[in-house]
Amino acid sequence: MSAPHTGQFCVLLLRRQLLLAMRRPIDIANPLLFFTMVIVLFPLGLGPAPDKLASFAPGVLWITALLSNLLTSDAVFRSDFDDGSLEQLILAPQPLFLSALAYISAHWLTTGLLLALLSPVFALMLNLPGSALITLVVSLLLGTAVLSLLGGIGAALTVGLKRGGMLISLLILPLYMPVLIFGSAAVQAAVTGAPSGPYLAILGAMLSLAIALAPLAIAAGLRISIDA
Amino acid sequence: MWTFFHKLGSPPWLYAIAGVVLRWLLPITLIALVGGMIWGVLFTAPDFRQGNSYRIIYVHVPAAVVALAGYYVMAIAGAVSLIWRIKMADVVMKAAAPVGAALAFIALFTGAVWGKPTWGTWWVWDARITSMLILLFLYLGVIALYEAFDNKEAAGKACAVLSLVGMVNIPIIYKSVDWWYSLHQPASIKFTGESTIDPSMLYPLLLMIAAFYALFTCCLLMNMRAELLQRESRTQWVKKIAAKEGKR
Numbered sequence: 305m306s307a308p309h310t311g312q313f314c315v316l317l318l319r320r321q322l323l324l325a326m327r328r329p330i331d332i333a334n335p336l337l338f339f340t341m342v343i344v345l346f347p348l349g350l351g352p353a354p355d356k357l358a359s360f361a362p363g364v365l366w367i368t369a370l371l372s373n374l375l376t377s378d379a380v381f382r383s384d385f386d387d388g389s390l391e392q393l394i395l396a397p398q399p400l401f402l403s404a405l406a407y408i409s410a411h412w413l414t415t416g417l418l419l420a421l422l423s424p425v426f427a428l429m430l431n432l433p434g435s436a437l438i439t440l441v442v443s444l445l446l447g448t449a450v451l452s453l454l455g456g457i458g459a460a461l462t463v464g465l466k467r468g469g470m471l472i473s474l475l476i477l478p479l480y481m482p483v484l485i486f487g488s489a490a491v492q493a494a495v496t497g498a499p500s501g502p503y504l505a506i507l508g509a510m511l512s513l514a515i516a517l518a519p520l521a522i523a524a525g526l527r528i529s530i531d532a
Numbered sequence: 533m534w535t536f537f538h539k540l541g542s543p544p545w546l547y548a549i550a551g552v553v554l555r556w557l558l559p560i561t562l563i564a565l566v567g568g569m570i571w572g573v574l575f576t577a578p579d580f581r582q583g584n585s586y587r588i589i590y591v592h593v594p595a596a597v598v599a600l601a602g603y604y605v606m607a608i609a610g611a612v613s614l615i616w617r618i619k620m621a622d623v624v625m626k627a628a629a630p631v632g633a634a635l636a637f638i639a640l641f642t643g644a645v646w647g648k649p650t651w652g653t654w655w656v657w658d659a660r661i662t663s664m665l666i667l668l669f670l671y672l673g674v675i676a677l678y679e680a681f682d683n684k685e686a687a688g689k690a691c692a693v694l695s696l697v698g699m700v701n702i703p704i705i706y707k708s709v710d711w712w713y714s715l716h717q718p719a720s721i722k723f724t725g726e727s728t729i730d731p732s733m734l735y736p737l738l739l740m741i742a743a744f745y746a747l748f749t750c751c752l753l754m755n756m757r758a759e760l761l762q763r764e765s766r767t768q769w770v771k772k773i774a775a776k777e778g779k780r
Contacts, residue, residue, distance in 0.1 A: 457697055461693060462680070464686075465681065467680065471677065471680050474672065474676050477669070478666045478669040478698065479697065479698065479701070481662075481666055482701070513700075521693055524614075525690065528686050528689045529690075531689075
């Protein structure tokens with residue numbers, strides 16, 4: 305049996321990751337439940353006045369999406385690091401950064417994508433105007449992909465550490481901030497009727513940059529973690 | 533020329549060179565700092581709108597400028613240690629992080645002290661201030677990551693990757709006041725074109741910026757020497773130095 309081509313290998317890896325996620329549906333549901341719970345906290349904490357909630361809604365939705373992404377990114381490489389399959393992946397002839405991209409794609413498909421698709425429901429509960437819903441979904445689709453890529457860097461650097469959980473937030477949150485700024489600004493612009501296109505374009509630019517560079521950093525981080 | 537450069541890769545040599553540089557640079561730095569402060573605080577006219585409170589720029593601007601430059605020093609040293617596996621570059625990177633973090637903190641703190649009488653608030657969520665805060669977090673992240681690893685060689689590499697990733701933020705911080713019009717004024721000193729600051733205020737400011745660069749270098753070298761002694765504590769040359777210091 306010959307070794308699969310690089311492209312084939314990535315597809316196989318992606319399918320494996322997705323299959324693993326499907327076999328444990330609770331892992332897919334957990335971030336979504338967390339998202340729901342935190343959204344519920346805001347009306348309880350800030351008071352249920354509809355106009356006040358509407359003005360907070362873009363930021364609340366974005367911060368919550370960011371947090372649930374942060375909490376899940378720690379686990380992207382963890383189990384494969386523990387059982388040694390990550391070492392096999394590094395030894396494989398296929399370039400590591402493409403394999404890393406497959407891992408991150410699987411992570412995004414099981415968290416960010418679902419979260420973005422689910423967000424209109426919570427947006428309506430928070431009284432966000434209907435005209436901003438499409439912008440919200442598009443900004444979350446673009447933005448959570450960037451977050452997954454950046455989170456992967458933190459996960460790769462801390463996967464070998466026993467106490468990685470708290471550290472990963474310190475490493476990754478400063479990098480998340482620009483995404484949060486432009487993501488919530490896009491939704492805010494759509495709420496006030498201003499064009500949100502420029503903000504979405506900047507998010508798209510961030511995504512292009514992250515797709516090009518983050519896998520390289522993730523691959524370097526994984527090599528370092530395996531060596532340590 | 534090249535032999536001198538290659539010799540810097542040897543810990544005892546680097547330790548000695550840093551000592552020689554420090555012996556000269558440290559007094560010059562102190563004189564420049566004190567001189568610049570006296571010049572800026574006592575011998576310049578008060579600003580026609582801000583009165584005397586503007587004088588904090590003689591600390592604020594140099595600290596902010598050098599905090600940004602320090603990140604480049606850290607990230608480039610990290611890149612050098614990743615690419616060419618030069619261990620001494622790793623020492624530079626590790627030594628730069630706390631100094632840069634301290635300078636970023638000074639810039640934020642003096643900005644807050646100045647903002648209260650001038651803008652009427654300690655803090656605003658403006659593009660440049662927020663991005664300086666992010667810079668501080670980036671420095672703290674590098675320090676925390678280094679401390680988290682037990683294997684210090686891996687720690688150096690991981691920090692190098694992290695500081696290179698964080699470097700994406702530095703141009704954003706640098707240009708933030710030009711891109712987003714906000715409460716923080718745009719840069720007053722320009723390399724090309726007319727500066728928007730009076731020469732009588734500009735010269736002491738330039739002296740202070742130079743003094744802060746020298747101060748950063750001094751702190752960096754002192755940190756590096758301490759780090760070298762710690763890393764090489766089992767070698768002969770460190771024992772020799774320890775014996776000599778012990779006799780004194």
